[in-house]
Amino acid sequence: MSKAINKLNEKExxxxxxxxxxxxxxxxxxxxxxxxxxxxxxxLKSGETCFLIDYVNMGxxxxxxxxxxxGTRLKLGSTPVYLGGGKSVANEKQxxxxxxxxxxxxxxxIFVGNMRSIDLPLDKINSVECFQSSIRISQxxxxxxxxxxxxxxxxLWKEAIxxxxxxx
Numbered sequence: 001m002s003k004a005i006n007k008l009n010e011k012e013x014x015x016x017x018x019x020x021x022x023x024x025x026x027x028x029x030x031x032x033x034x035x036x037x038x039x040x041x042x043x044l045k046s047g048e049t050c051f052l053i054d055y056v057n058m059g060x061x062x063x064x065x066x067x068x069x070x071g072t073r074l075k076l077g078s079t080p081v082y083l084g085g086g087k088s089v090a091n092e093k094q095x096x097x098x099x100x101x102x103x104x105x106x107x108x109x110i111f112v113g114n115m116r117s118i119d120l121p122l123d124k125i126n127s128v129e130c131f132q133s134s135i136r137i138s139q140x141x142x143x144x145x146x147x148x149x150x151x152x153x154x155x156l157w158k159e160a161i162x163x164x165x166x167x168x
Contacts, residue, residue: 004098007047019153024143026051026160033106041112042103052104054162058111059134059147062095096141104157106164109137118146123164130154137161 029035029051036049044050071084098114109125111118126138134149135157151157 019074019156022052022153023156026156030163039101039110041101042110044105046135048105048107050103051164052102052157054157055100056102056111057096058098058100058102058113058116059094059096059149059150061144061147064088064091064093066091093113096149101146102151104164106159108150109161122161122162125161125165126163128158130158131153 021030024107025099029049033049036051037053038044039050044049067086067087067088069084069086074081074083089099098111098113098115099109100117103110103112106122108122109118109120111120120137120139124139124141126140127135128138130151131154133151135151135154135156136145136147138145148157
């Protein structure tokens, strides 16, 4: 194990230290909620403690429709006639909607962005999936999930959301 750590460059070692420190701070705040953060933009309700803050891009799955036409133009006598048809094709893709502050408290997940804001109670979250630098959150009552991209520590965010939603 130590040989593998020695092979890492200094930048990777620093990132591992930061990830570990962030995880340690989360569990310290979980044990003693008075040590919580004060978010710069989100307003907390009474009795709420802020556990994690990150600046992220929020994305949604957007359906784009492309319509194609084909046909031919004929002339019957002196009257032009167009014979043809069209087809609509739907493409789903992820689109960044806003950039802002993502805040996790003991009651809710708050996103305060430049174009959109979300206040999501933790008990409405169905599932959390983490990827290399993003998390996907599925919520009850909604068909499409929400993506938060450029998350510094997605594994910790997933773990923290699951721990806090089970505590309630």
